[in-house]
Amino acid sequence: MNNTTKRTALVTGANKGIGLETARQLADAGYVVWIGSRDLDRGRAAAEALSAHGEVRVVALDVTDEDSVRSAAAEIGAAHGSLDVLVNNAAVAMVEGEGPPSAVDLETVREDIEVNLFGPLRVTQAFLPLVKKSPEGRIVNVSTKMASLSPLADPESIQRAAQKAFPIFAYPVSKTALNSLTGWLAAELADTPIKVNSVCPGVNKTDMNSDPSGSHPSEGAKVAVRAAMLGADGPTGSFFDIDGPAPW
Template sequence: MTDIDRIALVTGANKGIGFEIARQLAVAGVRVILGARDAGRARTAVDRLAAQGLATQSVPLDLNDPTSIAAAAAAIDAENGKLDILVNNAGIVDPADGAPSASAPDAVRRILDTNVVGTLAVTQAMLPLLRRSPTGRIVNLSSSLGSLTLNGDPTSPYYAARLIGYNASKAALNMLTVQLAEELRGTPIVVNSVSPGYVKTDLTGHTGYMTAEEGAKLPVHYALLGADGPSGRFVGPDGPTPW
């Protein structure tokens, strides 16, 4: 299978690192579908890529709307009959998130509903299509903030970043990676958690030290893993990340 035969869905792809992941996959010759809640922003993203000579398409996709998720899966099935790559990039933060003693429970609930339950729902909807691929790939965009080891290490730079909602959502996303990789053992589908690093995006308030282009490279690498690619890993720019 050549790259041009591969079909990828990138969630939350209308901006930031999701857009850059979509762009880099398209440059590699993959047929990319941009998933986004806002149809207007999705069209703008597709137009931006078209201006660079990259043909992509979009599909309405809201992680908090089961009807939207089912419709996206049906649309991909009808047009392509399969899916080779799923990049679960979409996620949110909330200004009311914070330390366990101060975080608003409603904010934590919103974050978990989107980042964990929504991602699980999308993955479940796309799995039948991924099973039709000879080299299915699932990349879950995680964060070092989701590492229990690093959160509990006073010498870690992540130790003071106490965002109970966001950090817990990424830890739960890692659990999805571990369990799904084990469930799919023996199939062509591999599943990995990838922390892109501290990237300058809207989600980080543009306070990161990496550009979106730099941050997208590792998720793209894992999206394009060969037949002998590892599964069930948690990796970041500096290598394997402790769970």
């Protein structure tokens, strides 16, 4: 990417966890980083915590609210006129009502899809005009290998075994839909410089995951930052983790 001008990035859900670490690493790389946060006070606190790392700003952004998203796009557009990187990180994993397909609460599925699919879609539609004005726009959708469909067809796969041991449906299927958005959007933008990819940050210790074996969120953020900083010869319409390609 061109290093002669100050590049800009928006990370949704960036007041904590992987989003905060993604913002930190992009600021370290010289980007003007916007922290998108539903709670403006928490967003301001996060931006202040990162102030030593570079130019970090905050914008009120609720990915489930059309007016909030469009207002954020207008604010960032007025400040810069374009956006180089959009990281769709904001997500939920509802616990209440979660379960296998035969038992999951439909409202839980709706809530996960509202945030994890409709949220990134809403944000992308609002910010795409700004990304198109960047000479090398990047869109990064933070996903999970739990969303992968191909391993579920293999009786010996670790993912299939995990689904039997810890059967959940709403969260994975919402991320499967997000991966579909990645593929369709990459195809739509194939004749532009914009690159659209899904990334899996792996198991990280965050509010959404209390697994004691999880990595620090800074580790998970590395793959999102890698996708955000892809060169012109990098992939688009791909799904990968820190080690390389992930199965669809």
